[in-house]
Amino acid sequence: MVRPLFPLIAIALAGTACAPEGRRKDDTPVVVSAIGSADLLVDPASKGIDGAQAVALAATAQGLVRYDANGQIEPALAARWNVFDDARSYIFRLGEARWANGQPVTAEEIVRALRRAVAAHGSGRLGPHLAVIDEIVEMTPQVIEVRLKHPRPDLLNLFAQPELSVARGRAIGGAGPFRIMPGQRDGLLLRPMEEPGDDPAAKPAPEQHVRLRGEWAAAAIARFRAGASDLVLGGSVLDWPIVEQAGIAPENIRFDPAMxxxxxxxxxxxxxxxxxxxxxxxxxxxxxxxxxxxxxxxxxxxxxxxxxxxxxxxxxxxxxxxxxxxxxxxxxxxxxxxxxxxxxxxxxxxxxxxxxxxxxxxxxxxxxxxxxxxxxxxxxxxxxxxxxxxxxxxxxxxxxxxxxxxxxxxxxxxxxxxxxxxxxxxxxxxxxxxxxxxxxxxxxxxxxxxxxxxQPLRYSIVALRLSAWRGNARAWHPLNHLRKE
Structure with a gap:
């Protein structure tokens, strides 16, 4: 797709390199621009999910496991897991999780969603790896087994992919770590999901919310340059020249050691x-x-x-x-x-x-x-x-x-x-x-x-308030790991 040049022209005229971004207060929602489609709500089983949609999926419809800020596996719907039979069998014990409407997430629903996603993405970028899955079965209401045709010791990385997120249709029906606040027109306003034991009457602080937009690289970079956002995700060599022309301070530009x-x-x-x-x-x-x-x-x-x-x-x-x-x-x-x-x-x-x-x-x-x-x-x-x-x-x-x-x-x-x-x-x-x-x-x-x-060139533009951002080999930055707790 050929992208309009007028946003690039506007930021090119904005001046030379600016001081490190620090104008947004730390008691306001974190504003994130993900480079990609403005239509962020997609079914995990949809083909052709782009970078911005993947960010939205991972934020609102986690899978059995997910990535942390360092690109390492951490629990999500599954609280723990064990590997058996020379890495041919993975047993996941589920934690307590709820859909955005408050109903509990069941093993039956997870199995159904994963089977659907595996079938849908068999011909996509994950197809060569999904083919190893033989069965996904509900063993008990709290336990799921994934049986493989051949041994795969690093299968967890596959289940951390956004395409294998678990949702009821579109991402608005996911199980967190964020829920989508209704009535929003300017991107998605995301509120942290309640954890087990949280006070139902307690409300997250404003800075715990995230405003997520999907937009062209030029628009995302211009928004950051104007002090209207905190983070640009999904940068690559395709749009890197825009960053140089925009005059973003070096302290705000972070490169991933992407592999x-x-x-x-x-x-x-x-x-x-x-x-x-x-x-x-x-x-x-x-x-x-x-x-x-x-x-x-x-x-x-x-x-x-x-x-x-x-x-x-x-x-x-x-x-x-x-x-x-x-x-x-x-x-x-x-x-x-x-x-x-x-x-x-x-x-x-x-x-x-x-x-x-x-x-x-x-x-x-x-x-x-x-x-x-x-x-x-x-x-x-x-x-x-x-x-x-x-x-x-x-x-x-x-x-x-x-x-x-x-x-x-x-x-x-x-x-x-x-x-x-x-x-x-x-x-x-x-x-x-x-x-x-x-x-x-x-x-x-x-x-x-x-x-x-x-190696692939991947970068983010990061406000100083997001002190938990970490570069990693996957160039993946989950929205629930941007700030230190």
């Missing part, structure tokens, strides 16, 4: 991209350090698909091109382009699919310059264009598994690599799973099916 994929997935394996050597030439043409340093400070580059060993039996596999010294890569890439042209007698043209946004345009500019420097003629197309040869993937990993990285990177990878990724999914035990992941990682690296560039 995931930011790079080019191969979509077509014909023409110049038909051989691993030529795909490696494109990878070598990209000057990662120049690209990242020119766009944002401390943006971490990447040359492997896996950022760490994770659940693989081996460290991340480097591609052969990554062993070439950086100062020699472009010369070698240009040589391979010339060799191709000498045989095929024609220009080398590659279409790159990128999203809209000023940050994507900056990325495009650097990628295009790098490709032109080695003799490749680049062309920019939109995401989903059938003529695209390469597509930019920019995603934070929702799951601590090397298989997510490999499955996400494998858009047009070799049949052997795809078979290994599927074998990792279906492995009968953890030993076989870890080794299939390692083999698939090495296969994708040698096949050059994905061209890593960096």
């Amino acid at each position: 995931g994929l930011f790079g080019l997935a191969v979509l077509r394996r014909d023409g110049f991209l038909s051989t691993p050597q030529n795909r490696a030439a494109v990878a070598m043409a990209i000057n990662r350090a120049d690209l990242t340093s020119a766009i944002a400070p401390n943006w971490t580059t990447a040359e492997t698909i896996l950022p760490a060993q994770l659940d693989s039996a081996a460290p991340p596999a480097p591609a052969a091109w990554a062993t070439v010294p950086p100062d020699a890569r472009q010369a070698l890439a240009a040589q391979r382009v010339r060799e191709w042209q000498a045989v095929h007698r024609g220009p080398v043209e590659i279409a790159l699919a990128l999203p809209a946004g000023p940050g994507a345009t900056l990325v495009w500019g650097h990628l295009a310059a790098s490709l032109i420097a080695v003799g490749i003629t680049p062309r920019r197309v939109g995401l989903g264009d059938p003529q695209a040869d390469l597509e930019l993937i920019d995603a934070v990993a929702p799951y601590d598994s090397g298989r997510w990285y490999l499955a996400t990177a494998c858009r047009a990878c070799s049949e052997d690599a795809a078979t290994l990724i599927a074998a990792a999914r279906d492995a009968p035990d953890l030993y076989n799973r870890t080794h299939r992941i390692a083999e698939a990682d090495a296969m994708l690296a040698s096949d050059v099916s994905f061209l890593p560039i960096a």
Whole structure:
């Protein structure tokens, strides 16, 4: 979607860098802008939930577990849990929870909602991981079991995703940690849900409430710059140039050490991209350090698909091109382009699919310059264009598994690599799973099916009053963990 430029123009005219934000009093509701759709109320089973809707879901319709401020698992509807049968069975004992209308949440309702969500999202971003779920059953009114086809020691991260929140239809029927106050037109006014044992007559203090809006990045940044909000969530490289033009004080800009994929997935394996050597030439043409340093400070580059060993039996596999010294890569890439042209007698043209946004345009500019420097003629197309040869993937990993990285990177990878990724999914035990992941990682690296560039760039703009905000690898910031108690 092409976004209007007038909010950007307005904030660009607002002046130079301002002092750290501190004008909003600490006895007023926390005002949050989440970058994304203005329609925040969605059914958890809806497909295509964006970042703003995910924030609203997690705030009003928690799942069995949820993330804390550090991106770690904490209890939600489930008070505690145990793992059995070599991580094939998860037993959740429910705590005391109530719907927004005061009725108790039952195990039967949770099971029904989770089954529905698993069925709905089987073809979405969580699909490769939801497939491992065999059954979700109510054992007693207080106990739920999730039975798996194969062992998954880190399944809790899956159940902390907003798509697996438990709600009665749209998020307004969720079980907290916030309830939506009725009669609101300017976003959502969220009030903390009562905890067991709370005085029913007691009212939360104004600063415990949250005013949540979903809006375009330019509008969200302008609102913060004007002192009318406390937090902007969901920032990425796509809108980062707006922050720089808005003059936000450095003390208010917080980066997440996000882990995931930011790079080019191969979509077509014909023409110049038909051989691993030529795909490696494109990878070598990209000057990662120049690209990242020119766009944002401390943006971490990447040359492997896996950022760490994770659940693989081996460290991340480097591609052969990554062993070439950086100062020699472009010369070698240009040589391979010339060799191709000498045989095929024609220009080398590659279409790159990128999203809209000023940050994507900056990325495009650097990628295009790098490709032109080695003799490749680049062309920019939109995401989903059938003529695209390469597509930019920019995603934070929702799951601590090397298989997510490999499955996400494998858009047009070799049949052997795809078979290994599927074998990792279906492995009968953890030993076989870890080794299939390692083999698939090495296969994708040698096949050059994905061209890593960096780790995803994620940031928030944070008022000084929100002292509990913490950067984390998931770039996830729950609204009930913004202030110190």
